Amino acid sequence: MQGDSIHVLMIEDDLAYVRLIEELLKESSRVRFELSHVNRLSAAVQLLNTEGFDVVLLDLNLPDSWGFDTFERVHSQLPSVPVVVLTGLEDEELGIKAAQKGGYYLSKGDIAGRLLIRTIQHAIERTRLMADLETAYQKFYHLSAHLQELREEERKRIAGELHDELGGLLTTMKIEFLTTLHRLGDYQGALTELKESLTTLIDRGIDAVQRISADLRPHILDQLGLIPAIEWHLKEFQKRTGIQCHWVLCEGEIPLEKDRALAVFRIVQEALTNVARHAQASRVTVEVSRNEGAMTLKVEDNGVGFNEEKANDPHSFGLIGIQERVLYVKGQVTIKSVPQKGTTVTATIPL
Numbered sequence: 065m066q067g068d069s070i071h072v073l074m075i076e077d078d079l080a081y082v083r084l085i086e087e088l089l090k091e092s093s094r095v096r097f098e099l100s101h102v103n104r105l106s107a108a109v110q111l112l113n114t115e116g117f118d119v120v121l122l123d124l125n126l127p128d129s130w131g132f133d134t135f136e137r138v139h140s141q142l143p144s145v146p147v148v149v150l151t152g153l154e155d156e157e158l159g160i161k162a163a164q165k166g167g168y169y170l171s172k173g174d175i176a177g178r179l180l181i182r183t184i185q186h187a188i189e190r191t192r193l194m195a196d197l198e199t200a201y202q203k204f205y206h207l208s209a210h211l212q213e214l215r216e217e218e219r220k221r222i223a224g225e226l227h228d229e230l231g232g233l234l235t236t237m238k239i240e241f242l243t244t245l246h247r248l249g250d251y252q253g254a255l256t257e258l259k260e261s262l263t264t265l266i267d268r269g270i271d272a273v274q275r276i277s278a279d280l281r282p283h284i285l286d287q288l289g290l291i292p293a294i295e296w297h298l299k300e301f302q303k304r305t306g307i308q309c310h311w312v313l314c315e316g317e318i319p320l321e322k323d324r325a326l327a328v329f330r331i332v333q334e335a336l337t338n339v340a341r342h343a344q345a346s347r348v349t350v351e352v353s354r355n356e357g358a359m360t361l362k363v364e365d366n367g368v369g370f371n372e373e374k375a376n377d378p379h380s381f382g383l384i385g386i387q388e389r390v391l392y393v394k395g396q397v398t399i400k401s402v403p404q405k406g407t408t409v410t411a412t413i414p415l
């Protein structure tokens with residue numbers, strides 16, 4: 065829009081109708097309209113690429129394009145320019161269809177100056193708002209992805225230090241201790257008891273360090289890949305919680321970049337943590353399958369379930385985290401829960 069003038073491209077092969085629109089636009093006292101006109105889609109496509117328009121008024125039936133296809137071709141050519149479809153009475157359905165796909169429509173039958181002008185202004189304003197919304201969403205998406213990355217970096221660093229420093233230290237302690245005891249000889253009865261209790265304690269320390277570091281950042285994921293990591297996690301989960309785990313995991317490795325595999329692993333982890341914390345389930349099933357273009361992950365429990373609205377509660381950080389991660393890998397997720405029947409989290413991720 066330059067100053068107060070709105071640049072309109074009209075794509076219409078009925079010249080009388082073009083003249084009518086021209087007259088109606090002149091009625092506006094507040095805004096000045098500059099109308100360009102073409103009668104073929106091919107000419108419109110050329111013009112859209114070279115000139116800046118604020119809005120397109122479109123007849124769907126042209127000499128070189130017919131029906132809804134005309135809208136789709138114009139809209140895909142320049143999605144940032146609002147398209148107002150001018151429909152006849154017989155094809156108003158197509159106008160509604162255009163509105164569903166981000167367009168606008170006006171019925172040629174009941175067109176009047178003010179309605180036309182209001183529709184054009186509304187279309188321009190709404191398109192601008194949608195663009196702002198998209199920009200805000202993109203910022204949010206990148207910020208969220210960035211925060212996830214930072215968090216994973218931090219976890220990896222802590223896990224590494226725990227594993228290498230503390231784990232190494234405890235192991236050395238154990239070896240030193242056992243060697244010293246050996247040198248003192250078995251007759252030292254009192255030391256035998258000490259040996260047992262200290263060894264048990266140190267072993268527990270080593271286990272704890274390994275568990276915490278693996279939870280923070282499973283080495284197995286980096287070394288062996290997603291499927292072995294999920295299987296390992298399920299075995300650990302079963303051991304720790306006593307909840308019966310069943311799993312059906314596809315053969316072979318899934319071709320995912322490291323950060324995306326990590327995101328999928330975190331989804332499994334969060335879903336299972338929820339099962340342990342909230343579901344009171346006796347059984348959980350995890351399925352990972354893949355076809356040509358996508359992988360599907362399903363985590364299903366037979367627990368108490370919950371009100372599905374919680375998935376949209378801004379305080380459900382775990383469930384939001386699952387949705388965020390799925391968004392990050394450009395997938396789709398559904399969280400279905402039926403009270404007293406159980407919960408199923410299903411994510412589909414493009415490969």
Ligand SMILES: Nc1ncnc2c1ncn2[C@@H]1O[C@H](COP(=O)(O)OP(=O)(O)OP(=O)(O)O)[C@@H](O)[C@H]1O
Nearest residue numbers: 338339342343367369370374380381382383384407
């Ligand atoms: N598998 C499940 N079975 C039953 N209830 C669940 C399940 N998963 C989630 N919920 C319910 O949904 C709520 C939100 O889950 P969410 O993971 O977002 O948060 P949280 O687990 O309470 O906390 P955190 O932020 O630590 O994950 C839970 O408090 C619980 O009531």
Ligand SMILES: [Mg+2]
Nearest residue numbers: 337338382383
């Ligand atoms: Mg949770």
